[in-house]
Amino acid sequence: MSTRRIRHYAAALTTVSLLALTLAACGDGPAADDAPARSGPAAFPVTITDAAGDKVVVRDRPKRIVALFDVNVATLDEIGADAQIVGIDDFAAAPKDAPASLPRIGGDNFQFDAEAVVELEPDLVITSIGTEDALDQQLRDVGIQVLSLGYPGTIDATLDHVTTLGAVSGHVDEASALVDELRSGIDRVTDIAADTAPVKVYYETDASVSGKPYTVGPGSLIDELLARAGARNVFADASGFAPQVSFEAIVDAQPAVIVLADAKGFVGPRFLGAVTVDSVEARPGFDTIPAVRDDAVRPVRADELLVPGPRLAEGLAALLGAVHPELADEATAAAQS
């Protein structure tokens, strides 16, 4: 499943029952308790605290991993565990060297094919938020080890997430290298915007509900990234990490820059209700917003970059480029070097 689907799931929950804070707490993510930082590949058994707070002991280096959720797949691929992946969900991008025949095990509307997972004879299934009832328990009932890692909701949680995936897949050193690389990349990009005055930014994730788009609230990964990109999230005081706001609230906030994570051409073809810069500028009352008057309504490729995975430094650079276009090239270079 894509992160956007997870966010929608979370947003729906926020709407219905204001459970957002609970979910945000889940987003802090699990940590590898006993994962030795630099002790090489032979560190099994590994004990992990999963998203539900339970201790999970992975006894041996898994040879057959089924991984759900694109960030899990991308991170495993990046740390050299791609050869161990025997199945992924319908929405994740396949590892770079994976055969086209790599089995997909569903994920539409959180419907997974548990039987297909069992047939793959995995020794470890890595799941995420929202799959507990749909899949995890069924697999545990037939004796398959499931590790639900939750959705990393902060930069630190993302780095812990990488460390955890390295520990459970037996790629501790590669994971450690990726964490160092991400951390220094994020720090280098953060330094670029450190001296600029924060710009008021409205970040839109989805405007498919007429007149009430979704944005990012306090405690969300994007809110944290915005702060590092020389921006001040105008809805940093909203409730929940995926709050719904009215056009009125956006006009009232008078953002200097509008970042669109829901723009046509920047989101997948299955995204319902993608907007364009023109359609956003044409909304009632938006002609009074500085971002609209100054042509500072800018789309980003959020689904690929602004997710808690191995491209997070690149994502932060893209966000910084959208907020401060004059620093875009410098930021891109800093993320890569």
Add this chain to the structure above:
Amino acid sequence: MITRARILVAVLTVVALATCSVALLAGSRWFAPTTAAQVLVESIRGEAASDPVDTAILVKLRLPRVVGMFAVGALLAAAGALLQLVLATPLADPYILGASGGAGVGALLSLWLGLLGGTALAAFAGACVATALTLAIGRAIGGSPVHLLLSGLCVSALTGAAMSVLLLGTAATGHGAAPALAWLLGGVIPSDWSTITAGLTVAALIILGSLLFGRDLDVLTLGEDPARALGVRPNRVLLVVVLATALATGIAVSLAGLIGFIGALVPIATRALLPASARMNVPAAALLGGTSLVLVDALARTVLRPTELPAGVIAACLGAPIVLLVIRGEAVGRARL
């Protein structure tokens, strides 16, 4: 009693105007009454706005929202009052003849097909089709109010099933779950002046009709045979009422999504306070319904400001206990007499 009723309608009118005025002042930005008056006067006279942001928020965004919500509440409550009278049950509401399910199916169908802009129209068409179906089946199995209720029950069950299938479908096409949920929870903000005007017109026509033909409606509550003896054709009155309520519900749903409780509870409350006369109950219900929804919507945008809550949720949470108190108070009052 008539005097008491007239006083009540007069009080309701004043309260409605006062509530709408306060609702115009409340939101992400609070306006002083003098500022708001100045902005409105400038806008009406076509003068240049002294503060364009105030004008954008008050005139372009908040005014259609407040007036639209008043229209929706008035339509639903008037339709509910009419149906409770002619179907001779306080359990009737605008949705009981399948209009809500029909509107939901229409809205979800348009989302499923990716026709985001056509959602309101599709909801309206769905409400009309489902009510027509209820009417046709009701007449085929007998044509009395009870047959109509039974038919509505069946159509609602069918549309409920269709909605479940479509909800899975919209989720499966990627990102339809959030807007679909918003529709079902009544989380849509009225913005289109032509639909709002149509809604106000239909509400006014229903009030006018109930004033002109109130005697026919009242006679109908005596039962079909006494009504016939008094020169009223029950089936014709029933047909007109059903068509009027389908129109009212369709417009209401297309403006604001599915908002429950207002259409059921407001007429119960007015019925508890007023004599059983359509001439009194329908206008009173319309006024109280509009006022209630304006109030509920003002709370929805201010309680967790800037995060928006679905109006339907607040309507249910506040409406149910208040109406129970009104009914209980009335019962206690009667017992003392």
